[in-house]
Amino acid sequence: MSAVKNINYGLDIASIRAQFPVLDQEINGKPLVYFDNAATNQKPKMVVDAISGYYEGYNANIHRGVHTLAEKATKAFEATRIKLHQFINSAESEEIIFTKGTTESINLVANTYGRAFINEGDEIIISTMEHHSNIVPWQLLCEEKKAVLKIIPVSDSGEIVYEEYLNLLSEKTKIVSVVYASNSLGTINPVKDIITEAHKVGAKVLLDGAQATAHLHIDVQALDCDFYALSAHKMYGPTGVGALYGKRELLEAMPPYQGGGEMIKDVTFEKTTYNDIPYKFEAGTPNIGDVVAFGKAIDFINETGKAEIARHENELLSYATEQLKQIDGLKIIGEAKEKVSVISFIIDGIHPFDIGQMMDARGVAVRTGHHCTQPLMTRYGIEGTVRASFAIYNTKEEIDVMVVGITKILKIMSIS
Numbered sequence: 001m002s003a004v005k006n007i008n009y010g011l012d013i014a015s016i017r018a019q020f021p022v023l024d025q026e027i028n029g030k031p032l033v034y035f036d037n038a039a040t041n042q043k044p045k046m047v048v049d050a051i052s053g054y055y056e057g058y059n060a061n062i063h064r065g066v067h068t069l070a071e072k073a074t075k076a077f078e079a080t081r082i083k084l085h086q087f088i089n090s091a092e093s094e095e096i097i098f099t100k101g102t103t104e105s106i107n108l109v110a111n112t113y114g115r116a117f118i119n120e121g122d123e124i125i126i127s128t129m130e131h132h133s134n135i136v137p138w139q140l141l142c143e144e145k146k147a148v149l150k151i152i153p154v155s156d157s158g159e160i161v162y163e164e165y166l167n168l169l170s171e172k173t174k175i176v177s178v179v180y181a182s183n184s185l186g187t188i189n190p191v192k193d194i195i196t197e198a199h200k201v202g203a204k205v206l207l208d209g210a211q212a213t214a215h216l217h218i219d220v221q222a223l224d225c226d227f228y229a230l231s232a233h234k235m236y237g238p239t240g241v242g243a244l245y246g247k248r249e250l251l252e253a254m255p256p257y258q259g260g261g262e263m264i265k266d267v268t269f270e271k272t273t274y275n276d277i278p279y280k281f282e283a284g285t286p287n288i289g290d291v292v293a294f295g296k297a298i299d300f301i302n303e304t305g306k307a308e309i310a311r312h313e314n315e316l317l318s319y320a321t322e323q324l325k326q327i328d329g330l331k332i333i334g335e336a337k338e339k340v341s342v343i344s345f346i347i348d349g350i351h352p353f354d355i356g357q358m359m360d361a362r363g364v365a366v367r368t369g370h371h372c373t374q375p376l377m378t379r380y381g382i383e384g385t386v387r388a389s390f391a392i393y394n395t396k397e398e399i400d401v402m403v404v405g406i407t408k409i410l411k412i413m414s415i416s
């Protein structure tokens, strides 16, 4: 895209963009501006090549084979587990369980830890800003176990009301499950403090890391969270793959999630014994090619540099915030002090869906709607927002395209 300029802190954005062939296209006759990164970000060529490399070069089922292809596939699959273990600094690679993504990881905990250890009258705390995938699994569990779901409120600026969280905590609290970085508001929650306080009453803490993992430095040991859920497709990796981190002693105490191949040690009709972690939770043939490619996505982030990525995205967030604030009638939803590169807004008199469509006509991909956070939208008395979310390959020039586009839409509609 011709408008790309290098930004002045060591990152060569043009050469980063060149690694993402999908960005080099026109939509409705205009250069694509992809600002839907919180839904899923684009994949560098090394990730796409890893998928075809697996199928063209060494497709085989893993773990049980002795032939060369099976060994090669197993090695590549397990290499991703080690990379992810290092990426989030778990104590051991066995604490990493591959799943379909954040949603499945949270459901796994609710269905195993939850079913085994939650009893009638116990309390589970979540917040108003949770994604539906960190609400519904706990509602299902509470319904089954007659447990109680407690909700931390969110302030007008989009931060959890910390004192209210402290008030909700008691010896009845068994699980606290909160989002690290909100997909709708961008808010980064004070998860270290949340975890410390939860542990004081003996509760376990799950962090929904779907949005945080590609943007923030993640150290699950330093955080001391009990579980951490993530999705590869929000980390420049493929869809259909993610992971659950859990502390060894918890994973070992939990019953299996699904039954089938791989998760067993011995099967007889009288009694089946289960495999060690992580395999106890990985029943059936996994998504091998995509797990291998997930490893390449982690390489991409490491090679680009997490700190550099964060710096670039923060720069884009500040610039977009400044520019959007100058538009009359535009209101930003979510102005927390600490944010990842997500900016949600509404405009007086225009439905977010209409803005989304008119932006698409200009080649700009933004997301509109409730972003799977309906209770949060209800909190703000709105149906939805327009959301622009930025990744490493985005530029200030692209933000200008969006801002000029919105201004023109307002002029055409004679709102401004």
Ligand SMILES: Cc1ncc(COP(=O)(O)O)c(C=O)c1O
Binding pocket: 038, 039, 100, 101, 102, 103, 104, 131, 133, 134, 179, 181, 182, 183, 208, 210, 211, 231, 242
């Ligand atoms: C904060 C948050 N949690 C959970 C999810 C669910 O992730 P997945 O659909 O990859 O399972 C998302 C996806 O948008 C999210 O943004």
